[in-house]
Amino acid sequence: xxxVIFDMDGVIVDSQPLHFxxxxxxxxxxxxxxxxxEVDSFVGVTEYQMWKTIKxxxxxxxxxxxxxxxxLERFLENLDEIPxxxxxxxxxxxxxxxxxxxxxxxxxxxxxxxAIAEKFDLKDYIKVFVSADDVKRGKPDPEIFLTAAEKLGxxxxxxxxxxxxxxxxxxxxxxxxxxxxxKNLNSGNQDLSEADLVIGNFNELNLDIIKGLFK
Numbered sequence: 432x433x434x435v436i437f438d439m440d441g442v443i444v445d446s447q448p449l450h451f452x453x454x455x456x457x458x459x460x461x462x463x464x465x466x467x468x469e470v471d472s473f474v475g476v477t478e479y480q481m482w483k484t485i486k487x488x489x490x491x492x493x494x495x496x497x498x499x500x501x502x503l504e505r506f507l508e509n510l511d512e513i514p515x516x517x518x519x520x521x522x523x524x525x526x527x528x529x530x531x532x533x534x535x536x537x538x539x540x541x542x543x544x545x546a547i548a549e550k551f552d553l554k555d556y557i558k559v560f561v562s563a564d565d566v567k568r569g570k571p572d573p574e575i576f577l578t579a580a581e582k583l584g585x586x587x588x589x590x591x592x593x594x595x596x597x598x599x600x601x602x603x604x605x606x607x608x609x610x611x612x613x614k615n616l617n618s619g620n621q622d623l624s625e626a627d628l629v630i631g632n633f634n635e636l637n638l639d640i641i642k643g644l645f646k
Contacts, residue, residue, distance in 0.1 A: 432609070432645050433589035435526055436579045437557075438475070439537035441595035441618040444547055446513045447474065448617050453505040457498070463489045471619025475596030477538045477569035478502065499540070507546055515551055516615070518633035527556045529638065534559035534579040536592075538569055538599075559583050570598040573606035580606070591641060597622045609644045611636070 440446045451470050458465050463485070473481040482498045485491065491498070526533055533556060537544055541562040548554050559582040566574045580587045592603035595615040603610035604625050612623030614631045623629050627644050630636060 432531070432591050432641055434532045434534065434580070434583050434585040434591070436534045436536050436576055436583075436590055436592045436603075436608070438592070438594045438596070438599050439535055439539055439544060439547060441474065441516070441615045442593055442613055443516060443519055443535065443553070444513050444551065445516050445615070445617055446547075447615070447619075449506065449509055449512050453502055453509065457501055457505065458485070458489075458491075461489075461491050461493065461498075463491065467619070471621070474618050474621060475538055475570045475594070475598030475602075477563040478540060479563065480569050503540065503542060506543060510546055510550060513547070513550075516613075516633070520551075522633040522636060523553075523556050525638070532559075532583050532585065533557045534561065534583050536561040536575045536579040538563050538575070540564055570596070571601035571605065573602050576603055576606040576608060580608070589645075591644070594623075594626070595621060597625075600626045611641075611644075 437443055454470060455465055478499050482495045486495055535557050541564045544560055544562050559579055561575055561579045563569055566578055568574045576592055580590050587607045590608045592608050592610045593613055594600050594603055595613045595618045600610050600612055600623055610626045612626030612629040614629055
């Protein structure tokens with residue numbers, strides 16, 4: 432292993448409950464009552480993909496871009512509600528102490544990622560940030576992880592991805608990377624079976640376990 436690439440929502444920060452709440456509130460105002468199960472199916476995909484699918488399914492009046500803007504405003508207004516995922520920071524510090532380069536590759540947009548990075552002081556530890564705005568195709572397409580590897584200057588086969596979503600695990604494996612699935616109950620019942628290893632908490636990880644995945 433030469434580098435680690437983290438997803439953001441559900442891996443670095445426990446933001447899925449806030450995503451669900453603001454999406455549900457917004458859609459209710461637009462006359463749509465969406466279920467948690469349906470929202471969970473969009474975990475890991477870009478905001479554009481999600482809102483485009485919802486707009487077409489429910490024939491909603493506002494444009495996709497308008498809905499993304501409305502959702503983002505509400506999300507940023509409630510940023511204080513979001514906690515960091517348990518034991519993530521300790522694991523990040525371990526990587527930092529061992530001089531492993533780290534990237535964040537998220538299906539969220541650049542503005543939300545910037546806000547999270549600032550709130551949790553991530554820029555001292557994370558070298559590369561890749562958002563949905565930087566790629567043409569969202570997860571499960573591997574483009575976002577391949578872009579992160581390219582920016583890090585590390586071959587994909589030497590990268591480890593940590594993901595909480597089925598779409599993200601699929602993208603990591605399609606990129607030719609090792610992948611650890613983080614079982615986050617707030618991300619819904621995600622199928623992480625394609626991951627090389629599945630954990631429930633960052634305290635289950637150490638560098639020896641990770642290096643073992645690359646043997």
